Amino acid sequence: MIPASLTREWVAANYAQLSGAPSANLVLDFTATTRIDTAGIALVRLLHKKHEAAGSTLILRNIGAAVLSMIERTSDGAAPPAAGRASGGLAGFLERTGRAGFDLFDLVVKALSVLTEMMYWGSFGLLKKRDIRKGVLGEQMYQLGFKAFAIVAILSLLVGIVLALQTAMQLRQFGAGIFLAPMIGISMIRELGPLLTAIILAGRSGSSTTAEIATMGVGEELDALQTMGLNPIQFVVVPKFWAITLTMPVLSLVSTATGIFSGFLVSFVYLGISPNLFWVELSKNIFLRDFTAGFIKSVVFSWLIVWIGSFYGLKVRGGAEAVGRETTASVVTAIFAIIVADAVFSFIL
């Protein structure tokens, strides 16, 4: 027997009792019921679906026209889509795994498509059409590169000091303090300069790339560009691609130089090594191939940052929440990809 008011309090108290596996037809007596709220409607709809699925029947007895009307009025097209709801057991596991596999494949294809388009429209595509505003490259170099100058320099200086100090303490025990110069030089040029710069730019410029492109997508600005006959990749992504490609090696050099300078400071102050000896030892052990390795790394890292930033920006669907979510994902993925690439480079360069 359903009470006079089928409301959320009654539903909360009686749901467990009514929602067991349906074994036979269930009769709900609405004789006394004059009022129903959404929780009550949801209960009736849920029981109806359960019984329908089990082959039994839910019978609404003596239901008032007004109450029935309220239940029916909210029932149009209400059935949730069957697709996407995996069943349990092994079949469910396989279905979920398969679906996840397809989703991942789709994601990889889309990401590679963005990379291909970015590379094409940023190189050969420029011979075909040039949907790039005048002055935008300089603007992007300022935004993505120059504005990161101070933070790259300061962080590299601090990391350099920490690294040099820790190393110097160990080297001093063996009277090998002089090796600090080549050690800090090689590690900054080949490894830490490009890596530190890339991680800072992934957090700073990569996130701003994702957020900007995502906001443009949500606000239909990318659609608007397309309807103006402009290629959104060339208009939005290519200037960033070139800006970061051109500024990243310079920022890497800044990072390397400040890192080495911090090593010099530590060796001079802490180890008492003369400036002249430091620079002689450094220049004896640094070769052009070290600079080449650092340069190649910084260019590849810059492409990873702009590619991943753009891909996550272009894939945003939804509103502001999606923009925030994809921006976070973009930064995490970019840093991960940079570190993986750095590990790969350690073997081949």
Place this chain on the structure above:
Amino acid sequence: MDIPAEPIVQVTDLVVRYGERTVLDGITTAFAPSQIRVILGTSGCGKTTLLKAIIGLLKPHAGTIRLFGRQMKEPDSPETAALLRQVGVLFQNGALLGSLTVADNVALPLEMHTSLPKKIIDEIVRCKLAQVGLPHAAALYPGELSGGMRKRAALARALALEPPLVFCDEPSAGLDPVTSAGLDDLLLRLRDELGITIVVVTHELSSIEKIADRIVYLHKGALLFDGTLADARRTGPGPIDDFFSRREPVRRDGDRAVRFNVEQRV
């Protein structure tokens, strides 16, 4: 169906799907030049999808779209880009580029698609902004504009290359009645003075009554009516009658998704 001899837009058997869901099912229609054609229907019926398919933002599953007698190809193809340069689009929220001023937004199509000198472009921008009643907003950014101003600025951008065909997606949405009426007057002036063909997606009755030369009524992804407003009002009981009578759709047989077993209705 009454199809004009030389339509500026011709849609034939258009089918658009989102995944497995069919959003537009076999739409065939044609829009004559220098008319205001209103695409209408209740929310979710496929109006904006039809507009997006026509302007190449959605790839149709089947069917053809011809603009100015030429068939639309892949969304990214140069042929589509060339066709779209003859089309202006006013998006629902304006879709002005947030990083550019209003003047730069309006100048963008001119800078990208013409070789006009900067001074001429600046003058054209001033003319276009005056045309839409925004002569003093040139230096403002889109974020500093009201909803109505943003739409006017977006219309100025859509008109920058003086296209013979303009699409407007819900131009009155979110606007007060006065601003909305002003925008309708502007569309009428564009049709009458410049002979522009305008396709408007809307469900604002007052706007439809004021500007529509002909209407296309969509219902659940299908084309239910294509003709004049007067003829639409004479269609008798059904979704179109419900729409113009401003009433909730009458529940008809087959509409109910869930059927309950009722014993002794009281």
